[in-house]
Amino acid sequence: xxxxxxxxxxxxxxxxxxxxxxxxxxxxxxxxxxxxxxxxxxxxxxxxxxxxxxxxxxxxxxxxxxxxxxxxxxxxxxxxxxxxxxxxxxxxxxxxxxxxxxxxxxxxxxxxxxxxxxxxxxxxxxxxxxxxxxxxxxxxxxxxxxxxxxxxxxxxxxxxxxxxxxxxxxxxxxxxxxxxxxxxxxxxxxxxxxxxxxxxxxxxxxxxxxxxxxxxxxxxxxxxxxxxxxxxxxxxxxxxxxxxxxxxxxxxxxxxxxxxxxxxxxxxxxxxxxxxxxxxxxxxxx
Amino acid sequence: xxxxxxxxxxxxxxxxxxxxxxxxxxxxxxxxxxxxxxxxxxxxxxxxxxxxxxxxxxxxxxxxxxxxxxxxxxxxxxxxxxxxxxxxxxxxxxxxxxxxxxxxxxxxxxxxxxxxxxxxxxxxxxxxxxxxxxxxxxxxxxxxxxxxxxxxxxxxxxxxxxxxxxxxxxxxxxxxxxxxxxxxxxxxxxxxxxxxxxxxxxxxxxxxxxxxxxxxxxxxxxxxxxxxxxxxxxxxxxxxxxxxxxxxxxxxxxxxxxxxxxxxxxxx
Numbered sequence: 001x002x003x004x005x006x007x008x009x010x011x012x013x014x015x016x017x018x019x020x021x022x023x024x025x026x027x028x029x030x031x032x033x034x035x036x037x038x039x040x041x042x043x044x045x046x047x048x049x050x051x052x053x054x055x056x057x058x059x060x061x062x063x064x065x066x067x068x069x070x071x072x073x074x075x076x077x078x079x080x081x082x083x084x085x086x087x088x089x090x091x092x093x094x095x096x097x098x099x100x101x102x103x104x105x106x107x108x109x110x111x112x113x114x115x116x117x118x119x120x121x122x123x124x125x126x127x128x129x130x131x132x133x134x135x136x137x138x139x140x141x142x143x144x145x146x147x148x149x150x151x152x153x154x155x156x157x158x159x160x161x162x163x164x165x166x167x168x169x170x171x172x173x174x175x176x177x178x179x180x181x182x183x184x185x186x187x188x189x190x191x192x193x194x195x196x197x198x199x200x201x202x203x204x205x206x207x208x209x210x211x212x213x214x215x216x217x218x219x220x221x222x223x224x225x226x227x228x229x230x231x232x233x234x235x236x237x238x239x240x241x242x243x244x245x246x247x248x249x250x251x252x253x254x255x256x257x258x259x260x261x262x263x264x265x266x267x268x269x270x271x272x273x274x275x276x277x278x279x280x281x282x283x284x285x286x
Numbered sequence: 287x288x289x290x291x292x293x294x295x296x297x298x299x300x301x302x303x304x305x306x307x308x309x310x311x312x313x314x315x316x317x318x319x320x321x322x323x324x325x326x327x328x329x330x331x332x333x334x335x336x337x338x339x340x341x342x343x344x345x346x347x348x349x350x351x352x353x354x355x356x357x358x359x360x361x362x363x364x365x366x367x368x369x370x371x372x373x374x375x376x377x378x379x380x381x382x383x384x385x386x387x388x389x390x391x392x393x394x395x396x397x398x399x400x401x402x403x404x405x406x407x408x409x410x411x412x413x414x415x416x417x418x419x420x421x422x423x424x425x426x427x428x429x430x431x432x433x434x435x436x437x438x439x440x441x442x443x444x445x446x447x448x449x450x451x452x453x454x455x456x457x458x459x460x461x462x463x464x465x466x467x468x469x470x471x472x473x474x475x476x477x478x479x480x481x482x483x484x485x486x487x488x489x490x491x492x493x494x495x496x497x498x499x500x501x502x503x504x505x506x507x508x509x510x511x512x513x514x515x516x517x518x519x520x521x522x523x524x525x526x527x528x529x530x531x532x533x534x535x536x537x538x539x540x541x542x543x544x545x546x547x548x549x550x551x552x553x554x
Contacts, residue, residue, distance in 0.1 A: 167398035174356065176387035190401050191422045
């Protein structure tokens, strides 16, 4: 009886916390939008709430978030998918068993270490090739974030490929497919929903990632898609303001909730999408 | 994968090679330490249906899968002996396994269509050979579906998912998929064991028709099925080939006591 109630209480706590977060975000965001018009928020290309000449264009932050995430995904998808196909269709079983947990370890490295790595190793390396790159830039942050999310893609995609029934492999090989044809013409299409889910989760993770971009991408809100210049992502801005000495309840303070709810809407939509696809995927194989 | 033996002289008389489609000589198979096939020799004539019968675990499926090298993917698989198709040693180093499998089609126990459209399933074997000619593909798909008697049922649904078909239709689709690349041999591993009696009857009729053009080897658990559709039958027991004869002879007047015990239902 006691155990049952404890379990119930703990599950209620998580729900209560989630609702609480959404409530706080919404209330403060509504307060913010009573002072700044949504139109300005969505169309202005400058974000300068901490300056005298205040602009509240979320695009300046959103572009930083989208740019770093895009670089990360563009790097992680081909690498992660190749790893998953190799592990599932080519590698000997024993190799797969050893390497998979090691790869998952990549996701366990603290992100502050990644951020430091981006700033101290990757950026100087990039500068040695392209000297015009600034010390803070979205390319370096995006690439390192890509490394961080590789295991999300490789591991979940490998699970999806591994779950494809062996009878389909037999059918493919029985028809005279090479390993490559089996992988790309039969296995990847058959596991496509699982693979898409893994990519969406990785995007969601990249968009929400804070430490790497705060350290390596800079803190200059800028509406640009140039990967060589400093930018600021939504998450990095929230860190900057939260740590600063902005007065509680002021308009500057409320901006972090407006930024936060923008971020929340993005990740919420992505997670819902992946949940839907996963549900459809489960039905298909039952 | 298999350790390649050195190129050696064939142990089979070359005059026999012309007469038989498939030949196995002193074939032994191991899975790790377990010996699954204990030295089996067999000759199979073209355009006949040959049935493999025997209790579970007797090695009949393993033996069948030697003919298109499907055992190659089993980690601990090892074999000795010689297997010839049209007089050529298919375990020779120079053999291209993908090409071999285009010549030796296979139908499996459980219908296993790809999660693609009906059309894409049948066209798969041609497409992986790099054939892109739309008209040719359409003709081959139609012809193959007609051969298995599925054309009238799916004519208007070629772009629908193959997974929406019934089990019996799926199995006929899998046969059509194998036929589309025009193999000369079709291996069937208990193709009707997952099907209802009506679908089974359709497939049996189909096998009977197909032997005009193809050499068919079928593994079956069902002795009535073997006696209905096959010209020759091979009885396997514990990795040995006990008896191999004309189906009529084997079922009415078997030479070996073990065969008689099995077909009369005393064990197995």
